[in-house]
Amino acid sequence: MDFQARLEALTHQLLPWSPLWSCSILQGWPESGAAYPEEWRAYARSLDEAGERQLDQGALVDVPPASLRALLGALEELTALPWHEGVHPLSVTERQGLSDKKTHELERVLSLLGPRTRFIRQAADIGGGMGHLARLCARTFGWTFHSIDRDAALQDKGRRWLARTRPSGGDTLCFIQASVEDGLQPRIDPLFSGQDRASIGLHTCGPLALTQLRKSQGAGLVLNIGCCYDKLELPRDYPVSRVGSAHPLPFTPKALALTTRGRPWKSDAEFARMKRVYAWRFAFHLLSKRHFPEQGFVRAGDAPRGLYDGPFAAYALDRLERLGLDAGMTDAQLDAFEMSVRAETRELLLCHLLRDRFARALEVVLLLDRAMLLEELGFQVELLQLFAPRLSPRNLALIASRSA
Numbered sequence: 524m525d526f527q528a529r530l531e532a533l534t535h536q537l538l539p540w541s542p543l544w545s546c547s548i549l550q551g552w553p554e555s556g557a558a559y560p561e562e563w564r565a566y567a568r569s570l571d572e573a574g575e576r577q578l579d580q581g582a583l584v585d586v587p588p589a590s591l592r593a594l595l596g597a598l599e600e601l602t603a604l605p606w607h608e609g610v611h612p613l614s615v616t617e618r619q620g621l622s623d624k625k626t627h628e629l630e631r632v633l634s635l636l637g638p639r640t641r642f643i644r645q646a647a648d649i650g651g652g653m654g655h656l657a658r659l660c661a662r663t664f665g666w667t668f669h670s671i672d673r674d675a676a677l678q679d680k681g682r683r684w685l686a687r688t689r690p691s692g693g694d695t696l697c698f699i700q701a702s703v704e705d706g707l708q709p710r711i712d713p714l715f716s717g718q719d720r721a722s723i724g725l726h727t728c729g730p731l732a733l734t735q736l737r738k739s740q741g742a743g744l745v746l747n748i749g750c751c752y753d754k755l756e757l758p759r760d761y762p763v764s765r766v767g768s769a770h771p772l773p774f775t776p777k778a779l780a781l782t783t784r785g786r787p788w789k790s791d792a793e794f795a796r797m798k799r800v801y802a803w804r805f806a807f808h809l810l811s812k813r814h815f816p817e818q819g820f821v822r823a824g825d826a827p828r829g830l831y832d833g834p835f836a837a838y839a840l841d842r843l844e845r846l847g848l849d850a851g852m853t854d855a856q857l858d859a860f861e862m863s864v865r866a867e868t869r870e871l872l873l874c875h876l877l878r879d880r881f882a883r884a885l886e887v888v889l890l891l892d893r894a895m896l897l898e899e900l901g902f903q904v905e906l907l908q909l910f911a912p913r914l915s916p917r918n919l920a921l922i923a924s925r926s927a
């Protein structure tokens with residue numbers, strides 16, 4: 524794939540809309556709404572429940588504005604990436620105790636690695652957690668494997684697991700407890716260096732992905748699947764490639780948080796729940812703005828799940844108490860307030876549904892930038908979709924080798 528052409532085309536589509544995707548809707552409301560064309564908002568307002576649900580999945584029903592249809596069409600085309608289709612089925616014993624999500628991921632990672640690792644004899648998994656991938660790679664490919672993680676408790680759990688399931692003869696698997704950081708680390712750095720070594724990171728949170736890529740310049744093969752892009756630090760972690768630096772997008776922490784929301788498939792019940800959480804949160808925001816303007820933006824935070832099932836008053840009283848605030852309102856007054864702002868909280872919801880349409884494109888921009896960094900380091904690089912988004916939405920894999 525021509526990563527540069529793809530990045531330039533995506534940048535061209537995304538840049539004009541940066542006021543929309545780079546800012547929080549709620550924190551800047553109502554001024555933030557100005558970034559959303561009135562014809563988009565009018566269209567969204569016209570949708571019924573089913574239409575809202577479609578919009579949440581990226582589909583436009585009825586007669587959408589031409590500019591919205593054209594933009595979403597272009598973003599869909601530019602975020603389409605090749606799929607890795609293969610599966611390496613795990614045996615019943617191998618999948619024992621693994622969640623469906625983890626099994627799904629491991630079966631695809633093993634299948635991706637198989638044909639690309641003829642020259643590999645050793646591998647290291649960065650942020651390897653309990654070492655499931657390490658254990659399976661060691662058994663499937665016969666590699667010597669180091670699973671590195673900073674979480675000692677997780678690794679202990681992994682060791683106990685291994686002791687229970689290890690067949691006689693054992694594996695060539697070793698846990699190393701260490702925090703992988705930028706800069707020299709003589710104990711672990713050699714593990715990523717050598718043509719017969721693979722450097723693997725499966726769901727490396729935030730900047731750990733970039734630390735892995737930088738540390739793996741001497742590896743024969745690099746596999747990285749990122750996540751938690753909201754933990755990246757700007758401008759340190761984006762752009763990281765020369766080409767990316769020549770076509771930068773004005774990413775902000777809010778835009779990074781948006782990238783983690785791409786493709787979250789939802790059931791009807793999950794969509795309804797999301798709407799209720801938003802409705803209570805937005806109404807609380809409007810309430811606190813009206814009654815406590817001197818407080819500025821008040822963070823409602825995550826309330827206990829059950830509070831979203833009950834009346835607004837119970838939720839609002841709980842949040843006010845947590846914040847040490849007293850609006851001096853009865854339950855009936857609080858519920859009446861929520862009713863009175865419903866048109867506005869729906870407007871906020873619709874802006875969120877529109878803004879979420881940019882999430883996947885922004886995520887792909889981050890990954891294209893990383894792909895080009897690897898190319899600039901001399902690797903041949905593939906950027907593939909690996910996991911079913913319903914099970915594992917952060918499903919983009921970078922796989923790079925020097926001998927492909």
Ligand SMILES: C[S@@+](CC[C@H](N)C(=O)[O-])C[C@H]1O[C@@H](n2cnc3c(N)ncnc32)[C@H](O)[C@@H]1O
Nearest residue numbers: 650651652672673674701702703725726728731
């Ligand atoms: C999202 S989990 C992924 C775990 C495992 N790879 C998997 O897919 O199940 C990220 C892991 O990275 C570890 N981690 C995060 N930052 C790290 C760092 N700087 N050095 C080592 N481990 C780190 C965490 O302790 C955690 O186990």
